[in-house]
Amino acid sequence: MKLNPNNIEFLISAVQKEQYPKTGLKEVAMAGRSNVGKSSFINAITGRKNIARISSKPGKTVTLNFYNADDQFVFVDVPGYGYAKQSKKEREKWAEMIENYFIHRETLETCVQIIDLRHPPTEDDILMYDFLKQLDIKTIIVATKSDKISKSRLQKHVSIIRKELELEDEDVIIPFSSTEKYNVDKVLHAIEERL
Template identity: 45%
Template sequence: MEHQAGFSLQIHSAEFVTSAVAPEGYPPGDHPEVAFAGRSNVGKSSLINCLLGRKKLVRTSRTPGRTQTLNFFLINESFYFVDLPGYGYAKVPQKIREQWGPMIERYLTTRRRLSGVVHIMDLRHPPTTDDLLLWNWLREMGIPAVPVLTKADKVSRGNRARHLRDASQRLGIEPREAVVFSAVTREGWQALWERLMPWIGYSS
């Protein structure tokens, strides 16, 4: 990872550990965990790879809905990133979609070491019904979450404020609470890390 002025966290190691569909498959230990959630085609894998300065740690796919398990990545041997299955992709078989909901809910509500959720949405479009359902559920459950509006490089500077304002209004937050992010230009990279550092036990 590149060093940035005023930013102390360096990524020395990042490795895939395991996939799981139930608690008995979760990795043991007391490392804090940050989960990443979003629609199947929202750029979740690209965001995680960008955060970690890796190109292919998390597989990106042209076929939305391919991730069907909880994927655990151990970072710096001190905290986990957990890639959750994407939601909202109609072509995924109904039976699989019905399994995802309980699998994700069980993890989010029972995992003691879960520090928070990075909820990824597309800046180009208003939050979807599925986005709003998850966001409001996280708030109702008292699970810390940071909204990240990605693919910012695809929105012109002149339209940024309008898109951000619309998304914020729908989510019921102030625009400053959201992180505008681009895995292409790395915009929002440091802002997001600064939100995550307290969750993983680092100080800026």
């Protein structure tokens, strides 16, 4: 799968089901901790510098952001989880919005869960993965920030994530770097296989 960077467009920020766009395309959700680099990931995958705005403040995205990816599928950027400074009420609102999307969205095909390769998965990462498995959603784990780890240690870190999450056989884990555009093709290929 190749994406034409000139044909990537931001569609809408939605909070409720009524606001979700009707595109007729399948959707790929993207989940990850607040500061894991989801916006950088979208920009790297789509080949567009600023299609997803990168915020210096984690926990800034509080809506589901829908992007048309070259009329091939729709990327859905899910607000980051595990941001400590959010109030309990905000976290509950977040959880309800996410659950509604993941449980009821019929066009959702797969989820890319982004995890920082440098550290073992957090409790929130594990909870998110288990939630996706409960709902039987196909999952691609993208272990980002691989440029910050020496090549010789890459597989060791990948193994830690695989073990901690108790990855199922059909779920792939792909080391990735937004800065170096490392494994962009692999991620797009994994998405294509699951659509």
